Amino acid sequence: MTNPGTERDEAQVRESKRSRQAARIAEAASAGVRTLLVKIFLLAIVDAISVYALFVLLLRSDWAVFGAVLLVTLIVNWIYFSKQKLPAKYLTPGLIFLLIFQIFVVGYSGYIAFTNYGTGHNSTKQDAITALIVSSQQRVPDSATYQLTVLEQLGSYSFLVTEPDGTVSLGGTDAPLRPVTDATVDDTGKAVALPGYTSLKFNDIVANQERIAALSVPLSDDPNDGTLRTPDGSKAYLYLSDLVYDEAAGTMTDTRTDTAYTDNGKTGSFVAADGTELLPGWKVEVGLANFAKAFGSESIRGPLISVTLWTFAFAFLSVLTTFGLGLFLAIVFNDLRMRGRNVYRVVLILPYAFPAFLSALVWAGMLNPQFGFVNQVLFGGADIPWLTNEWLAKFSIIFVNLWLGFPYMFLVCTGALQSIPDEIQEAATVDGARPFQVFRLIKLPLLLVSVAPLLISSFAFNFNNFNLIYMLTNGGPRDVTAGVNVGATDILISLVYKVAFVGANRDYGLASAFSIIIFLLVALVSVISFKQTKALEELN
Amino acid sequence: MRIAAPETSDLYIPTKRPFHFGRWFSRTGWRHLVGAIMVVFSAFPLLYVLSASLHPGGTLITANGLFSQVDLGSYQTLFNLPQQPYAAWYGNTLLIGGITSLCTVFLGALAAYSFSRMRFVGRRPGLLMLVLVQMFPQLLAVVAIFLLLNGISDIFPAIGLDSQVGLIMVYLGGALGVNTYLMYGFFNTVPASIDEAAKIDGAGHARIFFTIILRLVAPILAVVGLLSFVGTTNEFVIASIVLITPEKQTLAVGLYQFVSQEFSSNYSVFAAGAVLAALPVMALFLWLQKYIVGGLTAGSVK
Numbered sequence: 001m002t003n004p005g006t007e008r009d010e011a012q013v014r015e016s017k018r019s020r021q022a023a024r025i026a027e028a029a030s031a032g033v034r035t036l037l038v039k040i041f042l043l044a045i046v047d048a049i050s051v052y053a054l055f056v057l058l059l060r061s062d063w064a065v066f067g068a069v070l071l072v073t074l075i076v077n078w079i080y081f082s083k084q085k086l087p088a089k090y091l092t093p094g095l096i097f098l099l100i101f102q103i104f105v106v107g108y109s110g111y112i113a114f115t116n117y118g119t120g121h122n123s124t125k126q127d128a129i130t131a132l133i134v135s136s137q138q139r140v141p142d143s144a145t146y147q148l149t150v151l152e153q154l155g156s157y158s159f160l161v162t163e164p165d166g167t168v169s170l171g172g173t174d175a176p177l178r179p180v181t182d183a184t185v186d187d188t189g190k191a192v193a194l195p196g197y198t199s200l201k202f203n204d205i206v207a208n209q210e211r212i213a214a215l216s217v218p219l220s221d222d223p224n225d226g227t228l229r230t231p232d233g234s235k236a237y238l239y240l241s242d243l244v245y246d247e248a249a250g251t252m253t254d255t256r257t258d259t260a261y262t263d264n265g266k267t268g269s270f271v272a273a274d275g276t277e278l279l280p281g282w283k284v285e286v287g288l289a290n291f292a293k294a295f296g297s298e299s300i301r302g303p304l305i306s307v308t309l310w311t312f313a314f315a316f317l318s319v320l321t322t323f324g325l326g327l328f329l330a331i332v333f334n335d336l337r338m339r340g341r342n343v344y345r346v347v348l349i350l351p352y353a354f355p356a357f358l359s360a361l362v363w364a365g366m367l368n369p370q371f372g373f374v375n376q377v378l379f380g381g382a383d384i385p386w387l388t389n390e391w392l393a394k395f396s397i398i399f400v401n402l403w404l405g406f407p408y409m410f411l412v413c414t415g416a417l418q419s420i421p422d423e424i425q426e427a428a429t430v431d432g433a434r435p436f437q438v439f440r441l442i443k444l445p446l447l448l449v450s451v452a453p454l455l456i457s458s459f460a461f462n463f464n465n466f467n468l469i470y471m472l473t474n475g476g477p478r479d480v481t482a483g484v485n486v487g488a489t490d491i492l493i494s495l496v497y498k499v500a501f502v503g504a505n506r507d508y509g510l511a512s513a514f515s516i517i518i519f520l521l522v523a524l525v526s527v528i529s530f531k532q533t534k535a536l537e538e539l540n
Numbered sequence: 541m542r543i544a545a546p547e548t549s550d551l552y553i554p555t556k557r558p559f560h561f562g563r564w565f566s567r568t569g570w571r572h573l574v575g576a577i578m579v580v581f582s583a584f585p586l587l588y589v590l591s592a593s594l595h596p597g598g599t600l601i602t603a604n605g606l607f608s609q610v611d612l613g614s615y616q617t618l619f620n621l622p623q624q625p626y627a628a629w630y631g632n633t634l635l636i637g638g639i640t641s642l643c644t645v646f647l648g649a650l651a652a653y654s655f656s657r658m659r660f661v662g663r664r665p666g667l668l669m670l671v672l673v674q675m676f677p678q679l680l681a682v683v684a685i686f687l688l689l690n691g692i693s694d695i696f697p698a699i700g701l702d703s704q705v706g707l708i709m710v711y712l713g714g715a716l717g718v719n720t721y722l723m724y725g726f727f728n729t730v731p732a733s734i735d736e737a738a739k740i741d742g743a744g745h746a747r748i749f750f751t752i753i754l755r756l757v758a759p760i761l762a763v764v765g766l767l768s769f770v771g772t773t774n775e776f777v778i779a780s781i782v783l784i785t786p787e788k789q790t791l792a793v794g795l796y797q798f799v800s801q802e803f804s805s806n807y808s809v810f811a812a813g814a815v816l817a818a819l820p821v822m823a824l825f826l827w828l829q830k831y832i833v834g835g836l837t838a839g840s841v842k
Contacts, residue, residue, distance in 0.1 A: 098673070337568050
């Protein structure tokens, strides 16, 4: 027995199938030949780039990236040649960038936080071995003399070498010497040219002396065989390293002192029995070591905690002060009886229109203790350390951020105030409410409801307000007792930047561990604030 | 002296109320006082930097004598610095900002159109993601971005480190996050009946999007484009680690380095650079002011 409900459902399904079909036909009929040609042309460009990328990756046998590029290319083609998947056609371009440069990099930060990536540990073990051997090379005292012609091809140099026994070979920094047969040889038996390459003249050699002197061409694939280098561009000599790598034992031996350095598998470097480390090392996963360093060692934990507290205090006070001043001004100028409101308005939003990084730099000049306008003119030559005293620097940062941020709050509050209907105010006045009561009990709650999401995003923005801190005080005054480069006004994101990119000792692993901490804090703040405001429930 | 109104005639209506300072002050006068203080507070730093730029060879000390000298010498010096290619920075900033904001608007509008007009699986999570991504700016992952580009430059130097194309691509990673939600709200205000009418007349989805919808939402496109341009101009963190060669850097990176090298001695040249750098942004801002104010509040005050 058929159920009438099912029958109706079937009818609906049939109908929607037919209507879908109709929609497809209509869509196909409306798309002209020109649209199709444009589509094919654009896809052809994308595919051409992908094929080039795949080719390069194939040559480097970089299989993981090869697979990823191939997969993305196939998906893109599948989406755009399919007759359906309309939403995907509109979303894909933005999503690709979002996935790579916003989502993937977050995951990658997470991975780096568990490695020792940084100065001295930024490549593979093989690269580290080569670097160690090359960096400890000495000229072999009784080295044979190799006749040399320096060749150039596409901006990179190669050595054309005539060995003492007359063999002619070609090699470059990344390509060990290999014999060549088609070289032009002059009267003395020295090879001077090779088809496809330009031989450098004396003038060229003099002009590029430093680059040529820095070249070192390996004799063979085994780095222990040594390399050729040239002091003058016409003769090359054999250089051998004091360090010898024993691949079977996995040890690096210093031939001068006979010390053996072994890879202990933890620190990503060769370490001698007495603890001496050979640098550069290589990148290894170190587990929770970076987090242990951040929370375990007193010299980092202390600054990290104070930086975190200051980040919250700074973000909170910034929102409070800018919102307070902005709201006050919005109320002051929200009076129709007042003349010239538009003039005031334009001047008041100037700080918002001025690029923020420049504002911070200009204020840094004005607050300069010895020469700045504030001390020299406003305080009559006083010597107030606005940016170098811990607490005054914090005050200056909040003050400058007030200057930068109040126009935004002023604009937002003006908009919100004007959207509150006048009838409400009139009704309250009729009921006998005084102006301040009208404001506190009626306007403020209504206003807060509408600006709350903006206050949250303002908090999130200031939480990572790198430019202001870095350009105004550079995070200073510096805390000299801390184990990392950190100052009294540093916030978390400027701490990350300093640990990763400022100074000679870069520690990407530790910086990423700090980034992960920021992520967790921001996520926590977002969850709490979105729950409070229920902003997400309105999504439809 | 106040003129007393005639007491006898009740037909007399004074044409203008006599001016009373106390009353005026308590109603609107104090507002002008607040306004005057705020005008000085807001505009002073800008006048200061303008005056400093007009004092050739000036230092921080001489900058304190406001407008004691008016001369454009510093602007000439600015374009002839041997170490600091200011003109190149300026061009780079306009180019990177312009391309980034154009592409951001385009990618964002595509996404906003699909969220606003189509119903598909994953639409609500997608919208949620747009809101959440705004909370996590790209600069949090700056270390990973640096290492990623470092890896890319081994394979494709054209889009790796020290490449402006690479930098623009990184910025486009934030295209969907920041302003698409704003656009989505605006797209929703355009009635769907317009689309349907066009559909009945035989227009396909692409034609509806490019020739109808994009024109109707032009104001929000302008706002998003401007906000993205200003954001890119102000961006320092990622630009400073990606762009290494001075000729490729942007104003934010270049001027910061210039100022940190010779802060107090060459202040007038820096000030001239700052004034010129701020001009296009401020002009755009004041020109599009009306739309921006609307756009800023659109997210919350509906």
